[in-house]
Amino acid sequence: MTAGPAESAFLEHFAALEAGLPGHGLPWLEDLRREASASFRELGIPTTRLEDWRFTPLTTLAKTPFQPAQGAREISPAAIESHTRVIGSAPRVVFVNGAYVPALSSVGELPPGVCISSLASALAREPERIEPHLSRCADHKTRAFTALNTALASDGLFLELAPGAVLAEPLHVLFVQTGEDPPIAAHLRNLVVAGPGSRALLVEHYIGSAQGVYLTNAVTEIIAGRDSRLEHIKLQQESENAYHIAGLSARQEAGSQITSHSLSLGGRLMRFDIQIMLGGEHAHCTLNGLYLARSTQHVDHHTTIDHAMPHTTSRELYKGILDGSAKGVFHGRIHVRPDAQKTNAHQSNRNLLLSESAAINSKPQLEIYADDVRCTHGAAIGRLDEDALFYLRTRGIDLEAARSLLTFAFASDVTGLLPIEPLRESMESFVRDWLSGGQGTR
Structure with missing residues (x-):
C-alpha cells in the first residue's frame, strides 16, 4: 500500500534512528528491523475496515504528530515512590521515555541462573542470547504495531531463567512516560526466556504524567520452557490523554504454565492483544483481566489461545466496568487444532455498564477442529x-x-x-x- 502521512512519519523515524538503535551492526538484527519496517509500510496503521479493528478507530492517533522518544528525562525516586512501594523491595527495573535508568533501578543480588538486564545492554554484551528468541513469538509480518515496534524498539526488559532457576521475589518493571511537547512515541520490547522447570513472577507496569499526550507501543514475548511456571501481571495506569498499544505473545512447551493478570485502568485509547500458543502436551494458561473506562475512554482487548497439542487447558476471565460515554471491545478467540484432542478450555467475558451512553462490543469465539474436547465460552453485558x-x-x-x-x-x-x-x-x-x-x- 502507499504510505499515508502517519505511516511516512514513523518510517522517517526509522530512517533517522536506525544507525543508533540498540544492536546496530548485528546483521541478523538489522535484517529483522528492515523487514519489520517494510511490513509496516505495507500494512499501514489499521483502520476500521479490518475486522480486528472494526470497533477501534485510530483516526486521532494517526493525526497526532508523534516524535520519537529521545531518551530518559530526569525524574526523582520520589516521583515514582507511590508505584514502587506496592511491590516492596523486590528487584526493580525502570525505563523513562523508553530508556533504561540505572539510578532508579535496583536489582541487587540475584539467585543462580537468573539474568535481569535491559534489552539494549544484553544486545551489546551477549547478542547470541537474544538472537534465537527475539521476534519468534510476536508476529511482525501481519500486525502493524508489532512491525513498528520491531523496527523501532529502543529498549525494554530481558529476563532469562536457566533450567530450574527460581526468582522467588516479584520483578517489577516500571515504564514511565513524562509527556513531552510535541508528543512522543516510545517503542518498548520485552523478552522473557524461561528455561525448563524455572519459576518467576513479573509485574509489567505502565504509568505517565497526568496530562501528557504520548504513545506507548509495547511488545512482550515469553518463551516458556518445559514445566516452567510464569506469572505475569500487566498494570496499565497511563495518563487520560495517552495512547497505549500493547501485545503479549507467548509460546509454551509441554507442562508449562502461564498465568496472566491484565488491569487496564488508564489511557485515552488502549489496545491489548494477547496471543498464547500451547505448543506442548499438558501446557496450561490462565488469562484474567479487568478494564475500567469512563468519560470518552476506549478500551480494546483481543485474546487468542491456540491449542496446538493434546491435553492442553486454558481458563479465561475478563471483566469490564464502563461509565460515561466510554466504549469497550472484547474479542476472545479459542483455536483448537485437529491434533489437539482432550483440550479443555473455558472463556468468560462479563461487562457492567453504569450509564446509558457506555457501550461494549463482546465477541467470544471458538474455532474447534478436534472432536474430543471440552470447550465453553460466554459473554454478558448488563447493569446492576x-x-x-x-x-x-x-x-x-x-x-x-x-x-x-x-x-x-x-x-x-x-x-x-x-x-x-x-x-x-x-x-x-x-x-x-x-x-x-x-x-x-x-
Whole structure:
C-alpha cells in the first residue's frame, strides 16, 4: 500500500534512528528491523475496515504528530515512590521515555541462573542470547504495531531463567512516560526466556504524567520452557490523554504454565492483544483481566489461545466496568487444532455498564477442529442487579453506597486473584476511588 502521512512519519523515524538503535551492526538484527519496517509500510496503521479493528478507530492517533522518544528525562525516586512501594523491595527495573535508568533501578543480588538486564545492554554484551528468541513469538509480518515496534524498539526488559532457576521475589518493571511537547512515541520490547522447570513472577507496569499526550507501543514475548511456571501481571495506569498499544505473545512447551493478570485502568485509547500458543502436551494458561473506562475512554482487548497439542487447558476471565460515554471491545478467540484432542478450555467475558451512553462490543469465539474436547465460552453485558440493590437498601445502605458495593464486588473477582498482597490492596483501593468519581489512588 502507499504510505499515508502517519505511516511516512514513523518510517522517517526509522530512517533517522536506525544507525543508533540498540544492536546496530548485528546483521541478523538489522535484517529483522528492515523487514519489520517494510511490513509496516505495507500494512499501514489499521483502520476500521479490518475486522480486528472494526470497533477501534485510530483516526486521532494517526493525526497526532508523534516524535520519537529521545531518551530518559530526569525524574526523582520520589516521583515514582507511590508505584514502587506496592511491590516492596523486590528487584526493580525502570525505563523513562523508553530508556533504561540505572539510578532508579535496583536489582541487587540475584539467585543462580537468573539474568535481569535491559534489552539494549544484553544486545551489546551477549547478542547470541537474544538472537534465537527475539521476534519468534510476536508476529511482525501481519500486525502493524508489532512491525513498528520491531523496527523501532529502543529498549525494554530481558529476563532469562536457566533450567530450574527460581526468582522467588516479584520483578517489577516500571515504564514511565513524562509527556513531552510535541508528543512522543516510545517503542518498548520485552523478552522473557524461561528455561525448563524455572519459576518467576513479573509485574509489567505502565504509568505517565497526568496530562501528557504520548504513545506507548509495547511488545512482550515469553518463551516458556518445559514445566516452567510464569506469572505475569500487566498494570496499565497511563495518563487520560495517552495512547497505549500493547501485545503479549507467548509460546509454551509441554507442562508449562502461564498465568496472566491484565488491569487496564488508564489511557485515552488502549489496545491489548494477547496471543498464547500451547505448543506442548499438558501446557496450561490462565488469562484474567479487568478494564475500567469512563468519560470518552476506549478500551480494546483481543485474546487468542491456540491449542496446538493434546491435553492442553486454558481458563479465561475478563471483566469490564464502563461509565460515561466510554466504549469497550472484547474479542476472545479459542483455536483448537485437529491434533489437539482432550483440550479443555473455558472463556468468560462479563461487562457492567453504569450509564446509558457506555457501550461494549463482546465477541467470544471458538474455532474447534478436534472432536474430543471440552470447550465453553460466554459473554454478558448488563447493569446492576435491581434485586441485589433492593436487598442492600432494605439493610439501611443508601443507593449510591449499594451501587458501589455491588460494582466493587464485580471487580474483585479479578483483583482478588492478584498474587501480591500489597498490590492487590492497592488495586482494590484504586477501584474504590474510581467508583467514587476519583482518578484512582495511583
